[in-house]
Amino acid sequence: MALIGNLFGRSPIRPMQEHMRAAVACAKQVVPLFEAMARGDIAAIAERRQEIDKLEHEADRIKNEIRSQLPARMFLAVERRDMLEILDSQDSIADRAQDIAEMAEMRGMVIPADLVEPFLDLSRRAIATCEQAQRVIDELENLVETGFRGRGVTRVDEMIGELSRLETETDDLEERVQRKLFPIEEDLGISAMFWYKLIDLTGEMADCAEKVGNRLRLLTAN
Numbered sequence: 001m002a003l004i005g006n007l008f009g010r011s012p013i014r015p016m017q018e019h020m021r022a023a024v025a026c027a028k029q030v031v032p033l034f035e036a037m038a039r040g041d042i043a044a045i046a047e048r049r050q051e052i053d054k055l056e057h058e059a060d061r062i063k064n065e066i067r068s069q070l071p072a073r074m075f076l077a078v079e080r081r082d083m084l085e086i087l088d089s090q091d092s093i094a095d096r097a098q099d100i101a102e103m104a105e106m107r108g109m110v111i112p113a114d115l116v117e118p119f120l121d122l123s124r125r126a127i128a129t130c131e132q133a134q135r136v137i138d139e140l141e142n143l144v145e146t147g148f149r150g151r152g153v154t155r156v157d158e159m160i161g162e163l164s165r166l167e168t169e170t171d172d173l174e175e176r177v178q179r180k181l182f183p184i185e186e187d188l189g190i191s192a193m194f195w196y197k198l199i200d201l202t203g204e205m206a207d208c209a210e211k212v213g214n215r216l217r218l219l220t221a222n
Helices: 002-008 013-028 030-039 042-069 080-107 113-138 140-145 151-221
Strands: none
Touching: 013 030, 013 042, 013 080, 013 113, 013 140, 030 042, 030 080, 030 113, 042 080, 080 113, 080 151, 113 140, 113 151, 140 151
């Protein structure tokens, strides 16, 4: 068994799932970050940024381990290139969360009263999309074991369909926040562009989560 392990390399499936959990844990901190921004609690904003940075670094550590240990040839139903593309999409979730926290903390951003609920709704739906992508990745081990065949594929296709639905809802909420922002642009001045960027980054977490599902859907279709 040791010889086989050396020949084909350690399966990256569980580390991939561990990485996805770390990335989603990072993204989930965006909700309490926005809650702190709604209160204007600068100390809490700084604390949330520190926590997000810590979780993003952990996701990076796992990512780098996977990349360094992923063999050129794997005795799996998944190509190395496909695994790396999924990994990059997962990692982008954590990266976007870190970008959000960095901007919020460095600029001391306090969410205008009219935008509080739309921002919180947007962040919660983005996180729900990321959590659904995590559930999809949790099925990867079973898919590999069955060679991407059988009822498991149908189940995963349904889960990816739900993932796409959540991402679409996130897009709708993103537009809702933008429309709320239009009337107060002049009051915000130049800082309005940073609020638009924050909206984009929040929506991009869901976009990255959908890419995870889409990449896996391509594998099940082959």
